[in-house]
Amino acid sequence: RIAFVRDGDIWIYSIPEAAARRLSFEDGRAGGPAWTNDGRFVGYPVDGEVGDESLASVYLRAADGTGEAEVIVTGEADLWEVDFAPGDTQVVAFSVDNLHRASVGPAGSGPVPLMETGAFLAHGTLSPDGRWLAYRSNESGVNEVYVRSYPDMGPATVISTGGGSAPAWSGDGSEIFYWSRGRMNVASVRVDGGRVAVVDRAELFHAGPFQQEWNRNFDVHPRGNQFVMVSRPESRIVWRVNALADRP
DSSP: OOOEEEETTEEETTTTEEEEEEEEOOOOOBOBEETTTSSSSEEEEETTTTTTEEEEEEEEEESSSSSOOOEEEEEETTOEEEOTTTTSEEEEOSSSSEEEEEEETTTHHHHHHHHOOOSSSEEEEETTTTEEEEEEOOTTSOOOEEEETTTOOOOOOOOOOOOOEEEEEESSSSEEEEEEETTEEEEEEETTEEEEEEEEEEEEEGGGGGOHHHHHHEOOOSSSOOEEEEEEEEEEEEEEETTTTOOO
């Protein structure tokens, strides 16, 4: 199944059924969704839910559409993307120039700032082991993909060169995929002390109509040899088979 945004709402697409259904029904506009690690729930931010269009809440709802959506973070400015740490007890939420962490559950804590910067932040995603956070930032004057240790937010490693956006981790955490200059790229990485180091970079294929700078419109199959992509112009979902099979 795939969670994606369409016309300001969250939808779930079933690959076996080749059908999509709406998941969110809040009054505000929904932002980038994320699956919990157990695959049972989808979290997503919705703006304007607390009487102020500049504020957003994060909702959690069962992916099969049963039950009501639960508010897990309330009233933060401009939240528009989320991700879940392993164990699904914490959520990482991005606003335009800040990164927050919050506990999930009835007794969950309010958002705690992790990183505040004047740069534009987006596309935050945690590594499978929850130790590293990849994200996009324009702090150098150009959008690039960075990685920092989580949750202490140690020194940044630049993953892309000459521009990059929309990072996604491989299932084993050894690779980071990202858009750059109209192409899908991959960086092989390893842990070196308290930082992630880039071992190699490679271009994989031309993005065609799929590249989007403002949304991460793709994900990588856990086996690491297939992509799922959403094309905005055609509003269609594409299952790209064996896209990585022939790379060096």
